[in-house]
Amino acid sequence: MKRRIATITDVAERHLCTGCGACAYVQPDDITMVDDLDAGRRPLVREGTTSSRALAACPGAELEHPPTHPPGAIEELLGAWGPVLGVWEGHALDPEVRRSASSGGIASALALHCMEAEAMHGVLHIRQRADAALLNETTLSTTREELLAATGSRYAPASPCDGLQMVVDAPGECVMIGKPCDVAATRRVRDADPALDAKLGFTIAMFCAGTPSTRGTMELVRRLGLELGDVRSVRYRGNGWPGDFVVVAGDGEHEQVRSLSYAESWNFLQRYRQWRCSLCADHTGEFADVAVGDPWYRETTPDQLGSSLILARSPRGRDVLLRAAEAGAIQLRPLAPSRLVDAQPNLLATRGAVWGRVLVSRAGGVVPPRYRRIPTFGTWWSHLPPKAKVRSLTGTARRLVSKRLYRRRPVVAATVRSGEPLA
Numbered sequence: 001m002k003r004r005i006a007t008i009t010d011v012a013e014r015h016l017c018t019g020c021g022a023c024a025y026v027q028p029d030d031i032t033m034v035d036d037l038d039a040g041r042r043p044l045v046r047e048g049t050t051s052s053r054a055l056a057a058c059p060g061a062e063l064e065h066p067p068t069h070p071p072g073a074i075e076e077l078l079g080a081w082g083p084v085l086g087v088w089e090g091h092a093l094d095p096e097v098r099r100s101a102s103s104g105g106i107a108s109a110l111a112l113h114c115m116e117a118e119a120m121h122g123v124l125h126i127r128q129r130a131d132a133a134l135l136n137e138t139t140l141s142t143t144r145e146e147l148l149a150a151t152g153s154r155y156a157p158a159s160p161c162d163g164l165q166m167v168v169d170a171p172g173e174c175v176m177i178g179k180p181c182d183v184a185a186t187r188r189v190r191d192a193d194p195a196l197d198a199k200l201g202f203t204i205a206m207f208c209a210g211t212p213s214t215r216g217t218m219e220l221v222r223r224l225g226l227e228l229g230d231v232r233s234v235r236y237r238g239n240g241w242p243g244d245f246v247v248v249a250g251d252g253e254h255e256q257v258r259s260l261s262y263a264e265s266w267n268f269l270q271r272y273r274q275w276r277c278s279l280c281a282d283h284t285g286e287f288a289d290v291a292v293g294d295p296w297y298r299e300t301t302p303d304q305l306g307s308s309l310i311l312a313r314s315p316r317g318r319d320v321l322l323r324a325a326e327a328g329a330i331q332l333r334p335l336a337p338s339r340l341v342d343a344q345p346n347l348l349a350t351r352g353a354v355w356g357r358v359l360v361s362r363a364g365g366v367v368p369p370r371y372r373r374i375p376t377f378g379t380w381w382s383h384l385p386p387k388a389k390v391r392s393l394t395g396t397a398r399r400l401v402s403k404r405l406y407r408r409r410p411v412v413a414a415t416v417r418s419g420e421p422l423a
C-alpha cells in the first residue's frame with residue numbers, strides 16, 4: 001500500500017513533524033499545539049476540518065530551496081551547507097549577553113541590535129514556560145530584560161512559529177529566532193502571507209543536531225534526585241561556555257540546585273531525539289538571514305568566554321551583521337569557509353547520512369520528507385566514510401522496526417498540574 005501525506009495529522013502521526021508550530025499559526029481555529037511528552041510539540045487538528053493550507057507551510061513533510069541562490073554564495077559550501085555568504089567567529093560585546101548566552105551570544109546580541117539600532121519592535125523566540133519549568137512557550141520580547149531572560153539553548157521541544165501572529169500584530173518589524181526547521185517553516189509561510197512577510201525584519205537560526213523529547217529532560221531531572229513537581233527552573237547551558245545543565249527545585253531553605261556538565265547532559269538527552277531529526281537535511285539554518293552555532297574546532301576551558309560560529313545566509317544577513325559590528329554590538333573575525341567543516345563534523349556526518357536513511361525509509365514503507373534543491377546524495381557519497389554509509393542503511397532498517405515507525409502514532413497531549421507535566 002502506498003502511503004501518502006495528505007493532512008497535518010498524517011505528518012504528526014507518521015513521525016514527520018518537527019514541532020515548529022507553523023500549522024497552528026496558519027489555521028488557528030482548527031489546529032492547536034500540545035505537549036506530547038514522548039514526541040515533542042505536536043499539532044492536534046479539530047475533527048472534521050481539512051488542513052491543506054497548513055500542510056502547504058509544513059517543513060516536516062517537504063522542504064525546498066528556491067531555484068536560484070543569493071548572489072555571493074560560496075561555491076565550495078553550497079552542496080553540503082546551503083547558501084553561505086560569509087563565515088565568521090564572534091561574540092556579543094555586551095558582557096552580560098555574552099555570559100548568559102549559549103555560545104557567544106550572537107543570536108541575542110543581533111536581535112538586540114535590530115531593536116535598538118534598526119528600529120525593529122521585538123523578537124519572536126522561546127523561553128521556559130512560566131507555569132511549568134519542564135516545558136517551553138513562545139514569546140515576543142520587546143525589551144533587553146525580556147530578551148536576556150530567554151537566552152540559552154533549550155534542548156527540549158519548542159514551537160516558535162505558533163506565535164507568528166504576534167509578529168503580524170506588532171506595530172513594527174520583528175526578529176524571529178529558531179531552529180533551522182522553525183526558520184524554514186517561517187520562510188514557507190511568509191512566501192504566501194504578505195502580512196507576515198511585511199513584518200518579518202530578520203531571521204536567525206541556530207545550528208541543531210536534533211530536539212530531545214520532554215521525557216528526556218524529565219528522566220534527567222529524576223536522575224539528579226529531584227521531584228518533577230518541585231522544579232522551578234531548568235537551564236540546559238549558558239552562564240559560561242558551553243555552561244552546565246542546571247536545575248533549581250524547591251524554594252527558601254528547601255531550595256536544591258543540581259547540575260551536570262553540558263557534555264554529560266547532551267550525551268543523555270540525545271537518545272531522546274525525535275525521529276524526524278534523523279532525516280533532517282538542514283541542521284545549519286539554510287533559510288535564515290544569519291545562522292549561528294558553536295566553533296567546536298577547539299577545546300573549551302572552564303573559564304573561557306563564549307564564542308559563536310556565524311554564517312551570513314542572505315545579503316540582508318551580511319549587511320546587518322556588518323552594521324552590528326560597526327555599531328559595537330558584536331565582534332566579528334572572518335574565517336576561511338573550511339573552518340565550518342572543522343567546527344561541525346558531526347552535523348556534516350548527520351546530513352551525510354540522510355540520503356541513505358531516506359532510501360531505506362521509503363523501501364520500508366515509512367514516508368520520508370521530500371527534499372527539492374537540497375542535495376543529499378552528494379553529501380552521502382563524498383563526505384560519509386564507507387562504514388558510516390553502511391550504518392546509514394542498516395541502522396535505519398533496525399530503527400524502523402524497533403521504533404515501529406511503520407505504524408501511525410496518535411498525538412498524546414500532556415496535562416500540566418502543579419507545574420509538572422503529566423502523561
Ligand SMILES: Cc1cc2nc3c(=O)[nH]c(=O)nc-3n(C[C@H](O)[C@H](O)[C@H](O)COP(=O)(O)OP(=O)(O)OC[C@H]3O[C@@H](n4cnc5c(N)ncnc54)[C@H](O)[C@@H]3O)c2cc1C
Binds near residue numbers: 206
Ligand atoms: C535542540 C538544539 C540542538 C542544538 N545542536 C547544536 C549543534 O549540533 N551544534 C551547535 O553548534 N549548536 C547546537 N545548538 C546550540 C546552538 O546552535 C548554539 O548555542 C547557537 O550558537 C546559539 O548561541 P547564541 O549564544 O548565539 O544564542 P543565545 O544568544 O543564547 O540565544 C539563544 C536563542 O535561542 C532560542 N532557543 C533556545 N532553545 C530553543 C529551541 N529549543 N527552539 C527554538 N529556539 C530556541 C532562545 O529563545 C534564544 O533566543 C543546539 C541548540 C538546540 C536548542
Ligand code: SF4
Binds near residue numbers: 017023042057058185
Ligand atoms: S512540522 Fe510544523 S507545520 Fe508541520 S505538522 Fe509539525 S508543527 Fe505543524
Ligand code: SF4
Binds near residue numbers: 208277278283
Ligand atoms: S534536527 Fe532538524 S528537524 Fe530536528 S529540530 Fe533540529 S532543525 Fe528541526
